[in-house]
Amino acid sequence: MDEANLDTGVPRNWIPAPNEPLFAPKRIRMICVGAGFSGLMLAYKHKYEFALRDAVDLVIYEKNHDVGGTWLENRYPGVACDIPAHIYTFPFEPNPDWSSFYADGAEIWEYIKRTSVKYGLEERVQLESKIVESVWDESVARWKVKIERGGEAFTDEAEILINGSGILNKWRWPDIKGLHDFRGKIAHSASWDTSLDWTRKRVALIGNGSSAIQILPQIQRTAKSVVNYIRSPTWVAANFAANFTPEGKNFRYSEEQKRAFREHPEELLKLRRDIEHGINQLFLSLIKGTERQLEANNMSKRIMEERLNHDPELCAKLIPTFEFGCRRISPGEGYLEALQESKVSCCFDPNERVTENGIQTVGGQFVEHDIIICATGFDVSFSPFWKLTGRNGTNLAELWERKPNAYFGICAPEQPNYFIFNGPNCPIAHGSLLAAMDSTADWILRWCQKIVSEGIKSVCVKQDALDEYNVYTQEALKRTVWTGGCRSWFKAGKKDGPVTAMYAGSIIHYKEILDSFRVEDFDIEYDSAIRFRFMGNGTTQREVQMEDLAYYVK
Known part of the structure; x- marks a missing residue:
């Protein structure tokens, strides 16, 4: 008994x-930012799988004119997904009608749109x-969210805020002196005209990342000339799951094949499972010093040499x-082959500045251009594209300015009831991303169920748990190739330093650890003065609704 109340x-x-009975739910509002794969996956699970859907009012705010996220925004020539189409789908909606093994961006967007309507x-x-x-308002335990639409601003409030806007959504111009003095056309791969x-x-293509690799084979066909400005070499690999394709290349499905997938869904399921199994083995090839890693390294080098026709200069500079x-x-x-076309040339000398009619390099080379295409990437700070202020006035962008860190890529420090799809150190680029997002959505909704049914006001990852998790993460990452000797956006564009983008394990590892649902790593505040108020009046929902009261007898 509390000593202060001995008299009474x-x-x-x-x-x-x-x-009320045990686990009687309260009503809350949940705001999700972004209607791409993650936001729509959440919407599906909320509508069709979440038992307490009536207690959680979900709204998704999307900045664009339609759903689709990155597959709506990215319209550059050659845009496609390098993951086989049959495993790049919503888990609840396999698509027997993909036109090809690797789908292009337009077809992926059409699939997303069709599914959202269906x-x-x-x-x-x-x-x-x-x-x-x-802004998190501690006094009412809600996020107060400012939204702009049609030139006007309004405010919404929600107990839970979810960031489903993605990692690569804040594109940026390259930092090249005089870029906007150029009098020709300037384009960015992420904001394509x-x-x-x-x-x-006469076209300049700046960059040799994934977007540039897809763009070059398309534009070189009709351009007068193309100069690909390359800062550093990159691995141009064989296609993922190439063993499922003839000659390791993309191919179109015949009408007979598509009909067979429709009429025999068990065959499509087997194909999807086989491809997923193969893709998820990739992580084992990314562990330093293993036979798998050495084999992948040697095989990729051999493939690049062959595709470069063993040209000694190109091999030395590109591999x-x-x-x-x-x-x-x-x-x-098609990229390495396109580099060897007569109208295409490579420039490895760093760009010094852009003039009114061309690009001059540090070494003094000057080339005139009519068009400059910047395939130069994104802001990969992981901070949301809006201003987010959490508990005690903590600004997340400032907090993550030096090093972003999150709990399993989902929860940020000092941000109660805030969840992220694909935040810092999430499992990307080495397996099925949609499988990871599926697990993330399930994990978020498990928290939602706990919040609404156990009288919880807020949940926030404990700082010591976050610190210890990130100590483990950085130590475990040392055994992977991501800490190797390259400059990478996995390391915030640096050659050395912590890996801020990648999860320290496989997709399977990620799914299993989320399934364990470690609530002990969170500070939990309750609506009531006692945490057990949700236990109610001693009855259960089952009794109130006159359901089977002998369900446990077997």
Whole structure:
């Protein structure tokens, strides 16, 4: 008994006995930012799988004019997914009608749109609604969110805030002096002008990452000339799951094959499982010093040499000396071949500045261009594109300015009831990303169920748990190639330093650890003065609804 209440005999945390059954849910509001794969996956699970859907009012704010996220925004020539289409799907909606083994961006977006319509997922989405600020209000345990739509601003509130806007959503121009003095056309791969015509034009392509690798084979066909400005070599790998394709290359499915997938879903399921199994073995090839890693390194080097026709100069400059997988693995069907076309040339001399009509390099080389295409990447700080202020006025962008860190890529420090899809140190680029997102959505909804059914006001990852998790993460990552001798966005664009992007384990490892649902790593605050108020009046929902009261007899 509380000593301060000895005279009355009433504990300081006394509450009246509740008059509802065990786990009686309260109503809350949940805001998700972004209607790409993650937001729509959450919408599906909320609508069709979440038992307490009526207690959780979900709204998804999407800044664009339609759903689809990155597959709506990215429209550059050659845009495609390097993961086989049959495993790049919503887990609840396999697609027997993919036109090819690796699908292009337009077809992926059409699939996303078709699925969202089929299942009524857009009923939760508000389009052309851009989040500009969110502030945690401790007094009411809610996020106060400012949204802009049609030039006007309004405010919404929610107990739970979810960031489903993705990692690569804040594109940026390269830091090259005089870039915007150029009088020709300037384009960025992530903000593509679909009216751009490069026919018989002199084109500069800056970068040799995954976007540039897809762009070059397309534009070189009709351009007058193309100079690919390359800062450093990268592994241009064989296609993922190439053993499922003829000659290791993309191919189109016949109408007979698609009909067989429709009429025999068990065959499609077997194919999807076989491909997924193969893709998920990739992680084992990314552990330093293993036979698998050495084999992958040697095989990739051999493939690049063959595709470069053993040209000694090109091989010396284009094939990395760092470990295979240290940077993002980029399958690039047609890229190395395009580099050897007569109208295409490579420039490895760093750019010094852009003039009104061309690019001058540090070594003094100057080339005139009509078009400059920047395939130069994104801001990979992991901070949301809006201002987010959590507990005690903590600004997440400032907190993550030096090094972003999160709990399993989902929970950020000092941000109660805030969850992220694909945050810092999440499992990307070495397996099925959608499988990881599926587990993340399930994990978030498990928290939602606990919050609404156990009278919880807020949950926030404990600082010591976060610190210890990240100590483990950085130590475990040392055995992987991601800590190798390359400059990579996995390390925030640095050659040395902590790996901020990658999870220290496989997709399977990630799924199993999330299944364990470690609530002990969180500070939990309750609506009531006592944490057990949710136990109610001694009855259960089963009794109130007159369900089977002998369910446990077997």
